[in-house]
Amino acid sequence: MIPKLNIVPFVSVDHMMKLVLAIGVERFLVELSEYIESDFRRWESFDKTPRVASHSREGVIELMPTSDGEVYGFKYVNGHPKNTREGRQTVTAFGVLADVGTGYPVLLTEMTILTALRTAATSAVAAKYLAPKNARTMAVIGNGAQAEFQAVAFKALLGVDKLRLYDIDRSASTKCVRNLAGYGFDITVCGSIEEAMVGAEIVTTVTADKQNATILTDNMVGSGLHINAIGGDCPGKTELHADILKRSDIFVEYPPQTRIEGEIQQLAPDYPVKELWRVIAGQETGRTNERQITLFDSVGFAIEDFSALRYVKKQIEQTGLYEELDLLADPDEPRDLFGMLLRAAVATPTAA
Numbered sequence: 109m110i111p112k113l114n115i116v117p118f119v120s121v122d123h124m125m126k127l128v129l130a131i132g133v134e135r136f137l138v139e140l141s142e143y144i145e146s147d148f149r150r151w152e153s154f155d156k157t158p159r160v161a162s163h164s165r166e167g168v169i170e171l172m173p174t175s176d177g178e179v180y181g182f183k184y185v186n187g188h189p190k191n192t193r194e195g196r197q198t199v200t201a202f203g204v205l206a207d208v209g210t211g212y213p214v215l216l217t218e219m220t221i222l223t224a225l226r227t228a229a230t231s232a233v234a235a236k237y238l239a240p241k242n243a244r245t246m247a248v249i250g251n252g253a254q255a256e257f258q259a260v261a262f263k264a265l266l267g268v269d270k271l272r273l274y275d276i277d278r279s280a281s282t283k284c285v286r287n288l289a290g291y292g293f294d295i296t297v298c299g300s301i302e303e304a305m306v307g308a309e310i311v312t313t314v315t316a317d318k319q320n321a322t323i324l325t326d327n328m329v330g331s332g333l334h335i336n337a338i339g340g341d342c343p344g345k346t347e348l349h350a351d352i353l354k355r356s357d358i359f360v361e362y363p364p365q366t367r368i369e370g371e372i373q374q375l376a377p378d379y380p381v382k383e384l385w386r387v388i389a390g391q392e393t394g395r396t397n398e399r400q401i402t403l404f405d406s407v408g409f410a411i412e413d414f415s416a417l418r419y420v421k422k423q424i425e426q427t428g429l430y431e432e433l434d435l436l437a438d439p440d441e442p443r444d445l446f447g448m449l450l451r452a453a454v455a456t457p458t459a460a
């Protein structure tokens with residue numbers, strides 16, 4: 109049971125890890141994907157805006173708000189590709205849900221782990237509609253923090269069980285092999301992107317670099333492939349050669365944001381793309397034939413975070429895996445905020 113109104117449930121990193129492990133990573137991803145799909149089906153009921161980004165030489169800090177009219181959510185997230193060289197994460201995040209009726213926050217939570225889970229769940233949802241039927245083999249280019257989450261989501265939702273890994277830093281691939289040991293994958297660590305692409309029916313690109321990189325060139329992409337492009341998610345930060353985009357059917361989250369941040373920033377502003385939510389809602393077709401190249405140009409959108417926050421709130425109500433945070437000043441007489449401060453002086457001895 110969630111306590112008094114002035115107390116906000118807070119999910120620390122420790123509690124998030126306990127929650128994910130108590131539910132099980134695969135089940136968490138499957139249930140979260142159901143929340144994402146159900147929110148994408150009611151896409152039109154959300155307030156939507158491209159995220160508010162503050163760019164600097166080294167990275168970006170972003171705020172990602174949305175509301176369905178009853179609940180409001182936002183995420184604070186950064187992207188700093190150089191961070192791992194200093195022992196920090198490239199991406200960290202936290203988020204808030206609030207009651208629209210009172211404006212009071214009803215959840216504050218870590219979202220670094222939750223972002224990796226929601227990104228992976230969204231990718232797997234997209235692939236359910238776009239990847240070749242019965243695809244089993246996925247190349248994963250970039251084996252950093254997001255990589256295992258992507259792999260496990262594709263296994264849990266699609267049955268992908270063969271991975272072909274490549275990273276410029278081999279120790280990242282070795283880390284993935286170690287972490288995925290208990291998940292029943294057949295894993296091959298490859299010496300080049302070309303080698304990783306051999307036999308792949310799906311490729312996930314999830315590299316971090318603050319530039320227009322060319323992780324995939326046109327000649328690496330054969331007919332029928334599904335491309336799950338995760339790493340290009342900022343202006344001036346892409347992973348695919350533009351020629352690939354012109355041969356693909358492109359699916360995006362929220363076009364006004366993806367046209368600024370996604371792979372399609374390389375194309376004309378009116379280049380035709382399809383919205384993933386329309387495919388999920390049955391208004392638009394996903395994959396239509398075996399030879400089609402499908403591209404999910406993922407940048408991450410606020411509604412996915414909203415779904416994740418909603419799911420976590422439900423789970424902590426059932427498990428009690430949260431702390432009570434004294435976050436909101438809430439005097440008994442609402443207008444006596446100053447009086448509340450003075451009464452605290454009586455209880456708090458002043459420093460000598």
Ligand SMILES: NC(=O)c1ccc[n+]([C@@H]2O[C@H](COP(=O)([O-])OP(=O)(O)OC[C@H]3O[C@@H](n4cnc5c(N)ncnc54)[C@H](O)[C@@H]3O)[C@@H](O)[C@H]2O)c1
Nearest residue numbers: 198227250252253254275276280314315316339406407408
């Ligand atoms: N689309 C989304 O919703 C979403 C969500 C989270 C993260 N991201 C993006 O995904 C990317 C990866 O995030 P992360 O947290 O895993 O970062 P990370 O820094 O932990 O891992 C990135 C990996 O990419 C490797 N790499 C860099 N250049 C490469 C290249 N040319 N070829 C092969 N490997 C290369 C690095 O060695 C590293 O292991 C970031 O760019 C991040 O912004 C996107």
